Amino acid sequence: MLAYPLIAGVLFGLYFSLLGIGLNLVFGVMRIVNLAHGDFLMLGAFVAFGVFYVLGLDPLLAVPLAFVLFVIVGIVLYGLLVPRLQQSRDPEMLSIILFFGLSQVIEALVTIAFGTSERSIPSRELGSLMTAAAKALGAKPEGGPVDILGQSFPAAWVISAVVSVIAIGLVYVYLYRTRLGTLTRAVMSRRDEAFATGINVDRVCAAAFGIGLGLAAIAGVFAPFMFGSVTPAFGADATVTAFVIVVLGSLGNPLGTALGGIVYGICYMLVQTFLSSWADLLPYVLLIVVLLLRPSGLLGRKVRVA
Amino acid sequence: MPSFVRHLLLIVAPLIAAFAILPGVYDNHLLLFNFVIFLILAQGVNIIYGFTGYLPFGYVGFFGAGAYGFAIMVMHLQTPAPLAVLAAGVVGVLLGLLLTPLLRLSGAYFAIANLAAALAVLHFVANPALESITKGPYGVALSGTFNPTLAYIGAVVILALTLGFVVFLRNSSFGMALQAVREDAVSAAMAGVNVVKMRVIAWLVSALVAGLAGGVFAWYVSVFYPDNVFSSDFSIFAIVFALFGGVATIMGPIVGVVILYGIYNLIGFTTPQYFQLIYGVLIMALVLFLPAGLVSLATRRGWNVP
Numbered sequence A: 001m002l003a004y005p006l007i008a009g010v011l012f013g014l015y016f017s018l019l020g021i022g023l024n025l026v027f028g029v030m031r032i033v034n035l036a037h038g039d040f041l042m043l044g045a046f047v048a049f050g051v052f053y054v055l056g057l058d059p060l061l062a063v064p065l066a067f068v069l070f071v072i073v074g075i076v077l078y079g080l081l082v083p084r085l086q087q088s089r090d091p092e093m094l095s096i097i098l099f100f101g102l103s104q105v106i107e108a109l110v111t112i113a114f115g116t117s118e119r120s121i122p123s124r125e126l127g128s129l130m131t132a133a134a135k136a137l138g139a140k141p142e143g144g145p146v147d148i149l150g151q152s153f154p155a156a157w158v159i160s161a162v163v164s165v166i167a168i169g170l171v172y173v174y175l176y177r178t179r180l181g182t183l184t185r186a187v188m189s190r191r192d193e194a195f196a197t198g199i200n201v202d203r204v205c206a207a208a209f210g211i212g213l214g215l216a217a218i219a220g221v222f223a224p225f226m227f228g229s230v231t232p233a234f235g236a237d238a239t240v241t242a243f244v245i246v247v248l249g250s251l252g253n254p255l256g257t258a259l260g261g262i263v264y265g266i267c268y269m270l271v272q273t274f275l276s277s278w279a280d281l282l283p284y285v286l287l288i289v290v291l292l293l294r295p296s297g298l299l300g301r302k303v304r305v306a
Numbered sequence B: 001m002p003s004f005v006r007h008l009l010l011i012v013a014p015l016i017a018a019f020a021i022l023p024g025v026y027d028n029h030l031l032l033f034n035f036v037i038f039l040i041l042a043q044g045v046n047i048i049y050g051f052t053g054y055l056p057f058g059y060v061g062f063f064g065a066g067a068y069g070f071a072i073m074v075m076h077l078q079t080p081a082p083l084a085v086l087a088a089g090v091v092g093v094l095l096g097l098l099l100t101p102l103l104r105l106s107g108a109y110f111a112i113a114n115l116a117a118a119l120a121v122l123h124f125v126a127n128p129a130l131e132s133i134t135k136g137p138y139g140v141a142l143s144g145t146f147n148p149t150l151a152y153i154g155a156v157v158i159l160a161l162t163l164g165f166v167v168f169l170r171n172s173s174f175g176m177a178l179q180a181v182r183e184d185a186v187s188a189a190m191a192g193v194n195v196v197k198m199r200v201i202a203w204l205v206s207a208l209v210a211g212l213a214g215g216v217f218a219w220y221v222s223v224f225y226p227d228n229v230f231s232s233d234f235s236i237f238a239i240v241f242a243l244f245g246g247v248a249t250i251m252g253p254i255v256g257v258v259i260l261y262g263i264y265n266l267i268g269f270t271t272p273q274y275f276q277l278i279y280g281v282l283i284m285a286l287v288l289f290l291p292a293g294l295v296s297l298a299t300r301r302g303w304n305v306p
Helices: A003-030 A037-054 A059-085 A091-114 A128-136 A155-177 A179-189 A191-196 A201-226 A232-248 A254-274 A276-293 B003-025 B029-052 B060-077 B081-098 B100-104 B107-125 B128-134 B148-171 B173-183 B185-190 B195-221 B232-245 B251-267 B272-289 B295-299
Strands: A146-148 A151-153
Touching: A003 A037, A003 A151, A003 A155, A003 A179, A003 A201, A003 A232, A003 A254, A037 A059, A037 A091, A037 A201, A037 A232, A059 A091, A059 A128, A059 A155, A059 A201, A059 B272, A091 A232, A091 B107, A091 B232, A091 B272, A146 A155, A151 A155, A155 A179, A155 A201, A179 A191, A179 A201, A191 A201, A232 A254, A232 A276, A232 B107, A254 A276, A276 B100, A276 B107, A276 B128, B003 B029, B003 B148, B003 B251, B029 B148, B029 B173, B029 B195, B029 B232, B029 B251, B060 B081, B060 B107, B060 B128, B060 B195, B060 B232, B081 B100, B081 B148, B081 B195, B100 B107, B100 B195, B107 B128, B107 B232, B148 B173, B148 B195, B173 B185, B173 B195, B185 B195, B232 B251, B232 B272, B251 B272, B251 B295
Parallel strands: none
Antiparallel strands: A146 A151
């Protein structure tokens, strides 16, 4: 009885971590609230729709495509918006309004181009390339549900969770094992000191912004499978969910976001199973409670005091 | 002539007089009513954001709670409408008291938590499990109290009171102390300002204003759904109008509402997506090119704007 929601919660939780991690990176490095985060997720889902319905390929191939595309978009957007924003008196607050405007623009453009209908992709198509490859090698691949501890789950959930783990691992490697990542962490902890030691803060921030949007787009590729369907208006809810996850974990710590995602995923599944009429309230109430009790998140070290 | 008398005579009195006379001259009473509502809400945002620096991204929570406070008083206790509007204000203040701990958060954390709070109230009110009290997602119909003429007068009275409070803030040591707290809470506390008390008072007044506006809105429209009165458009419009004019002044939000809401109604509603696009671009341009609002064009030249 309890095993199903717990395992499903972990699978969803790993995916939720991926959903939040880009927002975490952008806010942690630049103190900018990317209120359009969910809209980049939505755009990632549309890349997946394009790869599947237009090119007729495995939606999994949309992952690298969406990532590269949105890293470039992110670097361009950074140059257009952020330096100007940071000249203003209160960039942290104004960023909320600026990126709200951006989210409106994205939602409007996508609606004009594709209409408001709900879109989805049949669940079995995700990973169809791997199944085909395994067949060609003579193995007997199992299509359909995957068994974990005697419970069966849709294969798409498992693939999303695995890709999420890989992506989060790569973010960890980027932050802790590469030079640019080390510089990123320096900017995260003290922007002005990093600037004073001669770090090219703008370049570091542009990279972080690009990677943040790229990760959002990857999460978006799996959104049609995890949430059933995606509309152009999907962005706003996704942004709030991402915020809950980021705050549940802690800012500037990718492992924190992974933990936050899993805690959120398990809560989500438990509420859905046992108290479904109140499930809508969960993210909001959880967010307020966490912010009030532990503003620094579950793994946070330093509390920001008003 | 002391400056607050001058402000009352030269700004508040003509504006109130104009809105008292206009219904006899101009036929679109709903539009006039909406102007009054947005003038109230923009000044409410001005009180909390302009004078204390807290960005109430979920300001609509108080508005919606007020509307439902009005509806519940009328439906279950058969309260006369003017009393129910007062009750709506009380509901706004109670919700404000409940959310007072959020003031411990700073910057973006506060804005996001406030947004989550508004969404939590929406999902609470719209929950089918509470149908016997709030009618859940099915909306309320209050035909018994329907009286647009009186409701309009009520809205103008609330506008007058709100403007009166802003004039007081602009011309009193209380308003100066609030702005000092906004700029540097520690220094203000050193100078003998009771930081917590000041913030809480501004926060509750701002909640009261939105609650009253919600109550009078419910009285005027008499039929509405949770999604109408909790629409995030109210928060966003109120914030954008106030910012566009310039916060921490009396004139700024008034100018912002008159110009932007005027444009909004001139463009018309024919294609919501194009509308959303124009609005998104406008919001982004505002933050990037005029972050301190229209009044900054005058203050930059050294003119004093009330």
